[in-house]
Amino acid sequence: MKIKRTPLTWFEKLYIPTLISGFKVTVSHLFRKKVTMQYPEEKWTVPEGYRGAPYLVKDSKDRTKCVSCQLCEFVCPPKAIKITPPGPEVNAARGNIEKEPKEFEINMLRCIFCGYCQEVCPEEAIFLQKDYSLTGESREEMIYNKTKLLELGGVRDSDVKKWDKKAEDAAAQSGH
Amino acid sequence: MDFLNDSSHWGTFLFFSALKVVMAFAVVMPMVAYSVMLERRLSAAIQDRIGPNRVGPFGLLQPLADGLKSFLKEDFTPSHVRKVYFIIAPAVSMIPAFLTIAVIPFGSVMGTQAMVIANLNVGILYTFSVVSLGVYGIVLAGWASNSKYPFLGGIRASAQMISYEIAMGMAAVPVFMLVGDLNLGKVIEYQANGAWLVFKQPIAFVIFLVAAFAETNRLPFDLPESETELVSGYNTEYSSMKFALFFMGEYAAMIAVSALMVTLFFGGWTLPFFGLNEAATSIAGGIAHILVFLGKVACFMVFFIWIRWMIPRFRYDQLMDLGWRRFLPLALANIIITAAILWMQHL
Numbered sequence: 001m002k003i004k005r006t007p008l009t010w011f012e013k014l015y016i017p018t019l020i021s022g023f024k025v026t027v028s029h030l031f032r033k034k035v036t037m038q039y040p041e042e043k044w045t046v047p048e049g050y051r052g053a054p055y056l057v058k059d060s061k062d063r064t065k066c067v068s069c070q071l072c073e074f075v076c077p078p079k080a081i082k083i084t085p086p087g088p089e090v091n092a093a094r095g096n097i098e099k100e101p102k103e104f105e106i107n108m109l110r111c112i113f114c115g116y117c118q119e120v121c122p123e124e125a126i127f128l129q130k131d132y133s134l135t136g137e138s139r140e141e142m143i144y145n146k147t148k149l150l151e152l153g154g155v156r157d158s159d160v161k162k163w164d165k166k167a168e169d170a171a172a173q174s175g176h
Numbered sequence: 177m178d179f180l181n182d183s184s185h186w187g188t189f190l191f192f193s194a195l196k197v198v199m200a201f202a203v204v205m206p207m208v209a210y211s212v213m214l215e216r217r218l219s220a221a222i223q224d225r226i227g228p229n230r231v232g233p234f235g236l237l238q239p240l241a242d243g244l245k246s247f248l249k250e251d252f253t254p255s256h257v258r259k260v261y262f263i264i265a266p267a268v269s270m271i272p273a274f275l276t277i278a279v280i281p282f283g284s285v286m287g288t289q290a291m292v293i294a295n296l297n298v299g300i301l302y303t304f305s306v307v308s309l310g311v312y313g314i315v316l317a318g319w320a321s322n323s324k325y326p327f328l329g330g331i332r333a334s335a336q337m338i339s340y341e342i343a344m345g346m347a348a349v350p351v352f353m354l355v356g357d358l359n360l361g362k363v364i365e366y367q368a369n370g371a372w373l374v375f376k377q378p379i380a381f382v383i384f385l386v387a388a389f390a391e392t393n394r395l396p397f398d399l400p401e402s403e404t405e406l407v408s409g410y411n412t413e414y415s416s417m418k419f420a421l422f423f424m425g426e427y428a429a430m431i432a433v434s435a436l437m438v439t440l441f442f443g444g445w446t447l448p449f450f451g452l453n454e455a456a457t458s459i460a461g462g463i464a465h466i467l468v469f470l471g472k473v474a475c476f477m478v479f480f481i482w483i484r485w486m487i488p489r490f491r492y493d494q495l496m497d498l499g500w501r502r503f504l505p506l507a508l509a510n511i512i513i514t515a516a517i518l519w520m521q522h523l
Contacts (some may be wrong), residue, residue: 015487018487019486019487022486022487023486025486026482026485026486029221029222029223029224030222032224033224034221034224034225034226035224036224036225036226038226054254079277092489162484
């Protein structure tokens with residue numbers, strides 16, 4: 001394509017129109033709303049489905065959903081998850097149903113936020129949530145334990161009310 | 177301390193000169209620091225950003241942090257440089273800017289002392305000779321760095337500065353034809369008694385202004401530095417405080433040239449109202465004059481900084497064309513016209 005290049009007029013050669021238009025643009029930007037996000041105070045709201053830090057969740061009746069099946073520990077590519085299952089002793093408060101882990105640790109320095117743990121979890125107990133840019137002052141601090149993970153994870157109910165039913169069954173059996 | 181009141185004593189002269197030098201430094205150095213700050217904030221505002229606002233209230237301590245950082249950074253000297261010249265180049269680029277300030281009257285009088293460090297009768301000739309020394313720092317840096325981008329920057333600097341030096345000198349000639357004296361104090365006196373010279377010599381002012389941009393390597397004439405094509409030109413190989421010296425030298429040169437323009441074209445420390453046109457009789461009046469002068473210089477600094485974000489860089493040939501084929505003939509014509517008018521007035 002041939003571009004038509006018109007020669008500059010004498011007025012344009014004085015650079016005055018350039019100066020005026022430059023001045024207009026700069027002044028108009030001077031009072032415009034700034035786009036800077038002042039990071040630690042303001043943060044992005046990440047979109048739905050964002051793969052942030054994996055946290056454990058509870059259901060609406062304050063029950064830990066994790067049952068120590070250790071599938072996430074097995075699938076975790078960087079081996080960031082370490083689960084200590086409860087062993088043979090029975091948690092009196094929870095009856096004989098499902099084994100809540102004694103300890104559940106995620107090393108956030110190792111975690112690569114791949115989301116395999118969330119995908120593999122049969123109990124929908126672990127979710128990659130919206131936290132990003134985790135910080136700490138030591139390596140130890142970056143290993144999140146069960147209490148911390150549950151606290152950060154919050155409550156997330158699923159449609160399957162499996163545990164309600166199990167609790168009912170248990171209550172019914174003990175009633176005999 | 178009796179000798180302080182005896183104006184003929186050599187000790188008085190020495191004492192007050194030293195005091196004025198220290199005061200000038202104490203004012204100019206923070207001005208340099210805060211010009212950098214202003215540049216960053218203003219450029220940010222123009223680009224829809226906020227700019228440095230973390231250090232201190234409104235980020236006002238940012239220059240201190242910058243200075244501290246420059247001192248703490250590793251002073252790296254590449255193995256391929258010519259060491260002696262490499263080390264003296266930053267100083268050579270910074271000193272002329274400060275030397276210029278020596279002859280500029282930054283206020284009227286305070287007590288018995290005139291507010292100028294050196295009241296030279298050849299003031300402007302001294303200024304031009306010193307300002308043209310500024311290019312040596314850059315050329316020396318470009319050459320001593322012994323690497324291609326600084327070298328190109330140095331070459332461009334020498335060509336550009338020599339070209340615009342001439343236009344600048346020529347532009348200032350009509351001013352002194354009108355004033356009839358080379359002393360900068362006399363220039364201010366002349367303007368206080370009549371109109372500011374910017375109204376009498378607008379063409380001279382425009383040429384001087386553009387040449388000042390070229391002399392201080394500011395956009396649109398920052399070819400020696402041109403970050404996009406020459407990495408950062410003559411200071412590519414510099415780091416730490418040496419780099420900071422170049423940086424401060426650039427801003428000090430801007431302040432010096434602004435002060436010069438204020439003196440030559442905008443009436444120096446005078447204002448045509450509130451009776452600020454006459455030399456001060458009290459200390460408060462003297463301070464008011466200094467503040468007026470600094471205010472005018474600050475306006476020029478804002479202008480310098482603003483222009484940077486308004487116009488893109490000139491091409492090398494455009495720069496040369498503008499300097500030699502437009503401004504030089506125009507300045508010469510201006511001299512001849514001024515001479516003709518003066519001649520007719522004397523007929």
